[in-house]
Structures are given as structure tokens and as C-alpha cells.
Amino acid sequence: xxxxxxxxxxxxxxxxxxxxxxxxxxxxxxxxxxxxxxxxxxxxxxxxxxxxxxxxxxxxxxxxxxxxxxxxxxxxxxxxxxxxxxxxxxxxxxxxxxxxxxxxxxxxxxxxxxxxxxxxxxxxxxxxxxxxxxxxxxxxxxxxxxxxxxxxxxxxxxxxxxxxxxxxxxxxxxxxxxxxxxxxxxxxxx
Numbered sequence: 001x002x003x004x005x006x007x008x009x010x011x012x013x014x015x016x017x018x019x020x021x022x023x024x025x026x027x028x029x030x031x032x033x034x035x036x037x038x039x040x041x042x043x044x045x046x047x048x049x050x051x052x053x054x055x056x057x058x059x060x061x062x063x064x065x066x067x068x069x070x071x072x073x074x075x076x077x078x079x080x081x082x083x084x085x086x087x088x089x090x091x092x093x094x095x096x097x098x099x100x101x102x103x104x105x106x107x108x109x110x111x112x113x114x115x116x117x118x119x120x121x122x123x124x125x126x127x128x129x130x131x132x133x134x135x136x137x138x139x140x141x142x143x144x145x146x147x148x149x150x151x152x153x154x155x156x157x158x159x160x161x162x163x164x165x166x167x168x169x170x171x172x173x174x175x176x177x178x179x180x181x182x183x184x185x186x187x188x189x190x
Contacts, residue, residue: 026066027109031125031157033063034086034174035145036117038155041084042073065090065106065172074175085175092169096134099168103132103161106172107141110159115145117152125157137163 037044047060055078061071069089076083091102107129115123127143143157160171 025109027106028113028115030063030065031110031113031172031174032115035115035152035155035157038084038117038152038174041075041082042086045086046073061086061088064088067091083176085173087171087173087175090170090172092167094167096168099161099170100132103139103159103170104129106159106170110143110157117145121147123147123152127157127159132161134163 034042034045042061045061045063047062050058050060050072052058055076057075059073059075061073063086064071065088067090069092071086071088074085074087090106091099093099107127110125111127111129113125115125117123123145125143126146127141129141130139132139139161141159143159145152145155145157154176156173156175158171158173158175160169160173162169162171
């Protein structure tokens with residue numbers, strides 16, 4: 001029995017080290033920086049102003065996932081409350097298979113990754129994957145930070161693959177988990 005355990009130890013160590021490779025990729029690094037700035041309403045990653053309406057301001061983000069087409073920070077101020085969101089359009093294509101592959105890749109890069117938030121403890125990003133199909137126009141994975149404590153329990157990290165006319169769009173967003181703020185961000189061009 002002891003020899004079997006000793007024989008398995010190098011295999012277990014090897015599997016552990018290869019699994020940790022998931023934790024050090026560019027997608028995870030960018031997302032970690034975005035999450036670290038969440039308590040500041042993304043002030044440190046806010047670039048030039050794109051548009052401004054009565055209660056909403058949209059800015060170009062200074063952080064973008066590799067190969068992404070655009071990335072924005074949206075700030076919404078309503079009576080007594082503030083909401084904020086970061087959205088990155090990772091892929092816009094007419095090819096569903098290409099979109100599904102990219103969606104799956106990003107999920108693999110983020111699922112169970114370790115996120116260190118400034119001034120907070122370390123979190124694990126956890127979300128349930130469901131295989132996208134072309135007949136389902138909206139596919140999403142909602143990630144949570146475990147353990148959800150303090151201000152960070154309100155955060156919502158969402159990976160989305162959605163159909164838009166003839167195209168497929170893959171996005172990732174980080175925003176307030178408050179449903180009222182979610183509705184306001186969606187109305188104002190999240």
C-alpha cells in the first residue's frame with residue numbers, strides 16, 4: 001500500500017502543478033485587475049469618455065482582454081445610489097463554432113481561478129458551465145467569488161455568448177450584483 005501511495009505522489013504533484021497553470025493566464029490577470037478596482041467603481045481603469053446621458057457615463061476601459069474588440073466602463077448614478085460595470089466584447093463573429101470555442105476557452109481560463117482583491121482576502125472564481133447551442137440565443141455563465149464576503153459578495157462576473165441577428169457575440173462583464181443596478185446598467189448600454 002505504501003509503495004502505491006509513493007508511486008502516485010509524483011502524479012498527483014504533476015496534476016496539481018498543471019492545474020495551477022490555469023491560474024496564471026492573461027485573461028485571468030486582466031480580470032483580477034478589473035475585480036481589484038471594483039470597490040473604486042473602476043476609477044483606475046477608466047479611460048476617455050465615450051458618451052454621457054442624464055444618469056449614465058460610458059468610458060473606454062484601459063484594460064482589455066487579449067484580442068478583444070472593445071472594453072468599456074459604465075457608471076450609473078440614480079437617486080442616492082451608484083452602479084458601475086466593466087464590459088469587454090471578446091469576439092463578434094458570424095461563425096457559431098468559433099464563438100462557442102472562444103466562450104469555452106475563456107470559461108476554462110477563469111473557472112476555479114484564484115483572484116486576489118486589493119485589501120481583501122483571496123477568492124476563487126466559480127461558475128457552472130453549460131454547453132452553448134445555436135438554437136439558444138443567450139448562453140451565460142455567472143461566476144461568483146468564493147467565499148463571498150463584504151463588499152465583494154455583491155460583485156457579478158458574467159461570461160456571455162449571445163446571438164444578435166446573424167452574429168454571435170462573446171462578452172465578459174464585472175458589475176454590481178444588485179438587480180436594480182443590473183437593470184439600470186442594461187437600459188443604459190452596458
